[in-house]
Amino acid sequence: MKKRIPDKLFYKIGETSEIAGLPPHVLRFWENEFKCLNPGKNRTGQRVYTRRDLEIILRIKELLYEEKYTIAGAQKRLAKEFGKGRKPAADSKEVLIRVKKELKNLLRELS
Numbered sequence: 001m002k003k004r005i006p007d008k009l010f011y012k013i014g015e016t017s018e019i020a021g022l023p024p025h026v027l028r029f030w031e032n033e034f035k036c037l038n039p040g041k042n043r044t045g046q047r048v049y050t051r052r053d054l055e056i057i058l059r060i061k062e063l064l065y066e067e068k069y070t071i072a073g074a075q076k077r078l079a080k081e082f083g084k085g086r087k088p089a090a091d092s093k094e095v096l097i098r099v100k101k102e103l104k105n106l107l108r109e110l111s
Helices: 013-020 024-033 051-066 071-082 089-110
Strands: 047-049
Touching: 013 024, 013 047, 013 051, 024 051, 047 051, 051 071
Parallel strands: none
Antiparallel strands: none
């Protein structure tokens, strides 16, 4: 069953935890284990997750809890699905485009 992800640019760890149905310490542990999961941090140092991060988290959960992969097995599978490195620049560009669009909409509303 696919989990519905609310349409937002960023999600704090509490929101991410609630959406994924996982405690925050599991999310922090997975950041160390899965290179493709790399949330940013805001000015106050809080983790901020993107929609892509949430999709990766839900995929990790599916691999570990439903398909019974080991962490090593899930790492290999995710490396094939999402690539070996950190988030590509294209993902960042997509976020910037969405931010720009939202800012333009806000500007129109305020005018």
